[in-house]
Amino acid sequence: MDTIGGVLRRDVRQGLITGVRAARIVEAATAALEKLWGAKIHAVVETRSFKEGVLTLACKNSIVGQEIMLREEAFLQLIQAKLGYTAIKRLAFTSTQNGALPEHP
Numbered sequence: 001m002d003t004i005g006g007v008l009r010r011d012v013r014q015g016l017i018t019g020v021r022a023a024r025i026v027e028a029a030t031a032a033l034e035k036l037w038g039a040k041i042h043a044v045v046e047t048r049s050f051k052e053g054v055l056t057l058a059c060k061n062s063i064v065g066q067e068i069m070l071r072e073e074a075f076l077q078l079i080q081a082k083l084g085y086t087a088i089k090r091l092a093f094t095s096t097q098n099g100a101l102p103e104h105p
Contacts, residue, residue: 025050025079025087029057032078036071046096053089055079058096065093 002010029047044060045068059065068075072091080086 021087022050024083025055028079028082029055029075029088031082032075033068035078036075037067048094050087053087054092055088055090056092056094058094060096062093062095065095068093 026047026049029050030042033041033045033047044064046058048056048058050056057065057068059068068091076088079088
């Protein structure tokens with residue numbers, strides 16, 4: 001039987017591993033966006049999060065999201081090549097308020 005401390009250590013470790021993995025996927029997706037569309041893409045798209053196989057991108061407008069969907073296969077292949085494994089099951093898109101990407105502190 002596991003002790004409470006052992007369970008907590010395991011859960012914290014698993015949470016850290018999941019967080020680091022998600023951060024690597026977001027980083028790889030950001031690099032793939034830039035490789036396919038150039039550095040200017042960051043003015044209209046932000047890689048938001050990765051959770052449970054879903055990569056979420058925030059777009060200034062729906063046209064940008066549609067363009068990414070048209071090149072989804074190439075986009076996902078670049079991410080997979082950088083990571084060395086397949087992590088993303090699907091893309092999700094959110095729009096930004098007033099067409100502006102929020103600034104992060």
